[in-house]
Amino acid sequence: MANIVLYRKYRPSSFGEVVGQEHIVKTIKNAVAGNLISHAYLFSGPRGSGKTSLARLLAKAVNCENPKDGEPCNECSACQEISGGRAMDLIEIDAASNRGIEEMRDLKEGIKFAPVKLKYKVFIIDEAHQLSKDAANALLKTLEEPPAHAIFVLATTESHKMIPTIASRCQRFDFRKLTVQQMKGKLEEIAMTEKVNITLDALQLIALNSGGAMRDAISLLDRVITFYAGSRKKIDTDEVKALLGIVDLQIVAEFAQLLGEKKAGGAVEFLNKNLEEGMDPHEFAKNVVEYLRHVMVLKINPQLAEGLEAQYTPEQITKLKEQGNLFAPAELPKIIERFLEAENKMKYASIVQLPLELATIESCLPKE
Numbered sequence: 001m002a003n004i005v006l007y008r009k010y011r012p013s014s015f016g017e018v019v020g021q022e023h024i025v026k027t028i029k030n031a032v033a034g035n036l037i038s039h040a041y042l043f044s045g046p047r048g049s050g051k052t053s054l055a056r057l058l059a060k061a062v063n064c065e066n067p068k069d070g071e072p073c074n075e076c077s078a079c080q081e082i083s084g085g086r087a088m089d090l091i092e093i094d095a096a097s098n099r100g101i102e103e104m105r106d107l108k109e110g111i112k113f114a115p116v117k118l119k120y121k122v123f124i125i126d127e128a129h130q131l132s133k134d135a136a137n138a139l140l141k142t143l144e145e146p147p148a149h150a151i152f153v154l155a156t157t158e159s160h161k162m163i164p165t166i167a168s169r170c171q172r173f174d175f176r177k178l179t180v181q182q183m184k185g186k187l188e189e190i191a192m193t194e195k196v197n198i199t200l201d202a203l204q205l206i207a208l209n210s211g212g213a214m215r216d217a218i219s220l221l222d223r224v225i226t227f228y229a230g231s232r233k234k235i236d237t238d239e240v241k242a243l244l245g246i247v248d249l250q251i252v253a254e255f256a257q258l259l260g261e262k263k264a265g266g267a268v269e270f271l272n273k274n275l276e277e278g279m280d281p282h283e284f285a286k287n288v289v290e291y292l293r294h295v296m297v298l299k300i301n302p303q304l305a306e307g308l309e310a311q312y313t314p315e316q317i318t319k320l321k322e323q324g325n326l327f328a329p330a331e332l333p334k335i336i337e338r339f340l341e342a343e344n345k346m347k348y349a350s351i352v353q354l355p356l357e358l359a360t361i362e363s364c365l366p367k368e
Contacts, residue, residue: 006225007218010190012053013083014071015061019186019214020178021050027173028054029070032061037120038171040143040152042128044159045175048213052092052126054175055153056082059090059122062151078118089118095135096127111142111150121150128154129161136163143169177212179309180204186214187221196225198235205237208311209246220244242278249312251279252291253319259335260326264364268357281353285343289336291320296332299324335363 012018015025031037041058043051060083061067065076072079081087093107107123115121125131131139143152143166154170156162187203190196206224210217227243228235241248251274258267275281294312297304298321305317312320327335342355349355 005219006190006194006222007215010186010218012050012057013074015057016071018050018054018057020182021054021175024054024173024175028058028061031070032058032067033070037062037151039146039150040170041154042159042162042167042170042172043153043155043175044172045157046177046212047157048210048215048217049175049177050214051155051175052124055122055124055155056090058153059087059120059124059151062120062122063087063089063118081117087118089115089121090124091121092124092126094126095130107139107142111147115149119149122153123150124153124155126155127157128166129156129158136166140166140169178214179212180207180311180313183207183210183212183214183217187217190218190221194225196235197232198224199237202235202237202240204313205240205246205248206244208249208313209244212311246283249287249291249316252284252287253316253323255288256291256295256323257326259360259363260323262364262366264361267360267364271356271360272353275353281346281356282343285339285346285356289339289343292332292336292339295320295324295327296336299327299329299332335359338362 015029018025041055043055045051057072060072060074060079061070063078063082064072065078066073074080074083078087082090091107091110111121111123125139140163146152152170154162154166159167159172159174184200184204184207187207188200191198191203202224203221206220207217210220224235224240224243228239233239237248240246255267255270258270271284274284294308298308298317302321305321308317308320324332338359339356342359345355346352
């Protein structure tokens with residue numbers, strides 16, 4: 001097993017290794033190959049989608065001594081320094097912690113000097129929307145008259161909070177949330193490289209519970225591998241659920257089916273059986289609310305399925321649509337409200353599962 005955490009070990013070393021952002025990779029590779037580099041970029045998208053990884057790749061590609069079709073060679077001294085985190089000309093700033101005007105003034109002063117060793121000084125500002133007003137104004141002045149040897153990459157999860165005058169001076173790229181299949185494929189590659197004995201279903205379960213963030217998916221896999229290190233047993237979904245406290249989507253889907261079929265007795269029995277087996281009632285209530293919300297959304301507009309690809313497989317999306325037909329249009333909002341209330345009431349209930357049981361029974365009652 002590696003001593004370094006997996007998400008750092010498997011950070012992309014070339015554009016070809018970037019998962020799910022082909023539309024951005026192609027543009028940046030062409031820009032590097034054609035020497036059409038912009039002085040400022042804005043990378044916007046959900047957490048864990050690869051913004052800072054791609055920013056580092058851009059820094060490597062523009063400074064590479066022997067680039068091939070826009071790809072860094074990963075062999076020259078510039079590539080080696082950046083990969084090893086030793087490059088003095090690659091400056092990373094976390095705006096979430098370094099928000100003050102002083103840090104940005106230091107940056108403004110430092111940018112005047114030529115790179116120590118590389119061709120370009122590259123400044124990566126993470127969570128750039130969190131810069132203070134004064135710091136953002138200082139950055140704006142720098143972007144208005146950038147030196148030829150400097151490149152800025154601003155990464156943000158909330159682009160709408162960026163100052164428009166800063167955003168307008170950047171070439172913007174919008175990152176997509178990764179799909180379950182894309183993450184599962186990457187996890188499978190890592191598992192094979194690390195020689196981990198784990199089922200594909202277990203990898204899919206990890207991907208489903210990562211919220212579309214590749215970094216989180218790899219971190220979850222790392223936890224599973226570390227826990228079962230030295231064990232000869234094949235890691236399956238049961239082990240992953242037990243270790244990570246995950247409520248299996250299949251359980252939630254079966255419960256939703258019983259609600260839709262108005263089988264109150266069966267639904268309560270199913271609920272208590274799984275609770276007795278160690279299922280977390282709070283986590284279950286939260287997952288039921290999220291699942292039924294997606295059933296409701298697809299019932300209203302099936303075209304919105306594309307936005308759920310990061311959380312569900314194609315087969316699961318089909319199941320969501322089918323289950324929507326079990327409920328009357330006005331039913332789902334009321335049922336969701338009941339389970340939201342149950343989730344809150346469980347915090348203070350003397351019998352923890354009672355609010356869940358009441359919400360279940362009420363949701364199965366025939367319409368008045």
